[in-house]
Amino acid sequence: MITPQSTCHAELSPLLEVKEVGVRYNNGHTALYDVSFTLYGGTTCALVGVNGSGKSTLFKSLMGLVKPLQGTITLHGLPVKKALKQNLVAYVPQAEEVDWQFPISVYDVVMTGRYGYMNFLRIASQQDQQKVEQAMARVDITHLKDRQIGELSGGQKKRVFLARALAQESRIILLDEPFTGVDVKTENAIVALLGQLRSEGHLILVSTHNLGSVPHFCDQVVMINRTVIAAGTTETTFTQKNLKLAFGGVLRYLTLDGEELHDDQDNRTLTVLTDDERPVIFYGEKGSELPPTAPQAQLQSQKQIQDQTPTQDKAEH
Numbered sequence: 508m509i510t511p512q513s514t515c516h517a518e519l520s521p522l523l524e525v526k527e528v529g530v531r532y533n534n535g536h537t538a539l540y541d542v543s544f545t546l547y548g549g550t551t552c553a554l555v556g557v558n559g560s561g562k563s564t565l566f567k568s569l570m571g572l573v574k575p576l577q578g579t580i581t582l583h584g585l586p587v588k589k590a591l592k593q594n595l596v597a598y599v600p601q602a603e604e605v606d607w608q609f610p611i612s613v614y615d616v617v618m619t620g621r622y623g624y625m626n627f628l629r630i631a632s633q634q635d636q637q638k639v640e641q642a643m644a645r646v647d648i649t650h651l652k653d654r655q656i657g658e659l660s661g662g663q664k665k666r667v668f669l670a671r672a673l674a675q676e677s678r679i680i681l682l683d684e685p686f687t688g689v690d691v692k693t694e695n696a697i698v699a700l701l702g703q704l705r706s707e708g709h710l711i712l713v714s715t716h717n718l719g720s721v722p723h724f725c726d727q728v729v730m731i732n733r734t735v736i737a738a739g740t741t742e743t744t745f746t747q748k749n750l751k752l753a754f755g756g757v758l759r760y761l762t763l764d765g766e767e768l769h770d771d772q773d774n775r776t777l778t779v780l781t782d783d784e785r786p787v788i789f790y791g792e793k794g795s796e797l798p799p800t801a802p803q804a805q806l807q808s809q810k811q812i813q814d815q816t817p818t819q820d821k822a823e824h
């Protein structure tokens with residue numbers, strides 16, 4: 508379990524507490540069981556797991572869109588419904604969950620982040636308008652404000668929903684696969700923004716299949732496969748052993764263990780895995796055994812890894 512001591516901004520009260528949560532869908536499928544973890548402010552936590560491991564289901568439970576069969580979820584010490592009413596949590600959904608044909612402008616989408624601050628007539632105050640302008644500027648979409656949401660590229664759409672989350676000013680921000688379909692420039696911009704939000708004391712929980720970037724921008728990791736496989740600081744949790752437990756034989760991998768990658772004081776090996784297209788990197792103990800799905804090849808230099816980094820091949824949107 509993640510403890511206050513293991514976060515970079517130790518706080519007394521957790522922002523997110525998930526205790527023994529289980530979710531079963533109407534068709535009888537148990538998507539989550541006995542899921543428990545605790546997170547504090549000033550944290551960027553990666554939520555990782557194979558397809559179908561329950562990441563989106565967990566997000567939906569945190570947003571009150573799916574009701575757990577058992578267990579409790581508290582956000583800022585409040586039950587989900589109350590926390591949502593108080594605008595304490597913002598959610599950036601997966602692209603597939605949004606109706607892009609709905610006729611609405613970028614500005615109006617971002618403004619929906621302010622609805623929780625308005626009365627039932629939903630008349631935007633000057634402050635609401637200012638917050639929306641500021642949020643759009645922060646993710647560099649001001650020039651798109653009058654465009655219809657359905658006309659935008661994948662990366663632009665992501666930034667619109669990030670701006671909506673910023674306009675909402677929630678301390679807890681949930682991002683479901685924010686890097687899917689975005690180019691390198693946008694990915695870097697999102698990572699930089701998440702770093703700023705963390706230093707402002709936000710708790711960011713981000714589900715991603717882009718495992719290679721996890722050590723670079725996440726200080727915590729929760730690995731799930733219908734239940735929590737491992738949780739804790741990235742350094743102690745994002746290990747070969749845990750990745751093997753969480754991903755089984757899904758990942759193929761390559762190992763790097765050279766002076767060019769480490770200083771002599773660092774006794775970890777750096778291992779690169781590939782899940783079909785993407786190289787991913789994790790830390791392991793020097794001399795630790797590789798998983799049984801043996802490596803296809805051994806890379807000799809960091810440059811080779813960089814050459815293979817798929818994000819560099821992604822097209823600009």
Ligand SMILES: Nc1ncnc2c1ncn2[C@@H]1O[C@H](COP(=O)(O)OP(=O)(O)OP(=O)(O)O)[C@@H](O)[C@H]1O
Pocket residue numbers: 532533534536537538556557558559560561562563564565
């Ligand atoms: N509405 C639903 N009704 C029934 N089963 C569902 C429903 N939504 C998801 N599931 C099932 O629950 C499991 C978890 O799905 P979920 O979408 O949470 O996984 P995920 O980790 O987000 O996957 P991915 O990485 O592919 O996005 C899957 O087996 C899925 O088929």
